[in-house]
Amino acid sequence: MSTSDKYTTETITDVRPWTDGLFSFRTTRDRGYRFVPGQFARLGVRDRDHDTLGAPSQRAQDSIVWRAYSIASAAHDEHLEFFSVVVPGGAFTSRLSKLREGDEIFVERKSYGFLTTDRFEAGKDLWMLATGTGLAPFLSILHDFATWESYDNLILVQSVRTQSELAYEDLIRGFDRSEYYAQFAHKLRYVRIVTREPVPGTLRDRVTKLVASGVLEENVGLRLDHERSRIMLCGNPEMVEDSRRILIERGFRMSRRGDPGHLAVENYW
Numbered sequence: 001m002s003t004s005d006k007y008t009t010e011t012i013t014d015v016r017p018w019t020d021g022l023f024s025f026r027t028t029r030d031r032g033y034r035f036v037p038g039q040f041a042r043l044g045v046r047d048r049d050h051d052t053l054g055a056p057s058q059r060a061q062d063s064i065v066w067r068a069y070s071i072a073s074a075a076h077d078e079h080l081e082f083f084s085v086v087v088p089g090g091a092f093t094s095r096l097s098k099l100r101e102g103d104e105i106f107v108e109r110k111s112y113g114f115l116t117t118d119r120f121e122a123g124k125d126l127w128m129l130a131t132g133t134g135l136a137p138f139l140s141i142l143h144d145f146a147t148w149e150s151y152d153n154l155i156l157v158q159s160v161r162t163q164s165e166l167a168y169e170d171l172i173r174g175f176d177r178s179e180y181y182a183q184f185a186h187k188l189r190y191v192r193i194v195t196r197e198p199v200p201g202t203l204r205d206r207v208t209k210l211v212a213s214g215v216l217e218e219n220v221g222l223r224l225d226h227e228r229s230r231i232m233l234c235g236n237p238e239m240v241e242d243s244r245r246i247l248i249e250r251g252f253r254m255s256r257r258g259d260p261g262h263l264a265v266e267n268y269w
Helices: 056-062 132-142 145-150 169-177 207-213 215-220 237-249
Strands: 007-019 022-028 040-046 064-070 079-085 104-108 125-131 153-160 188-194 229-235 263-267
Touching: 040 079, 064 079, 064 104, 064 132, 079 132, 125 132, 125 207, 125 237, 132 145, 132 153, 132 169, 132 229, 153 169, 169 188, 188 215, 207 215, 207 237, 229 237, 237 263
Parallel strands: 125 153, 125 229, 153 188, 229 263
Antiparallel strands: 007 022, 007 104, 022 079, 040 064, 040 104
């Protein structure tokens, strides 16, 4: 497979910093690129510091650094949007964070991942538990009309360290003012968790503690129930693994290909 068959070259059209360590960016989207809400893309940035030894064709291929990023934009959008944390000294994000509008970025032609609602059957309540940039796939899922039509309740849990990291809060709260989603917006229950500073109207404990203690269910006003609840987890690996274990101990099952269950997970980094 030639490199042109493997990926497309896109252009960054917008960069939005949320904090010193968090930013979102949009890129152009190839007309042939397809994904299911909740999936991730593999993005490439040019490694300008790569040594110049070797054949030119080898240098061109080897000097691209690749990473997986969940897609935050809707499947029907003409652009692609991503939500990123800056990892100090990171081979990818340190380069990515320096890119600006007009710069190029590479997108593999194939999309990946199984954090998608088609992993489930039946169910009435869709729980989406995110830490940090793990919010991204749930934004895409919430922009899918099928999600709103399929469930009675959509529970989005966004856990961050500080209030300034509550990225996309205005977008999430704005569904009830959207001409497209307003008729469904009463289904959405938005829970904010800020763990390192007191913020009115938010919870303080970690996601895992809130799930284990039942406080999350009390706050939402819904029970985690085998018949009704379908649960998605995305964020740091410790949260994902610990929450998965807690829920499995309560009788929830992982969804697998050909065997729908209650849980779907994605380790975002």
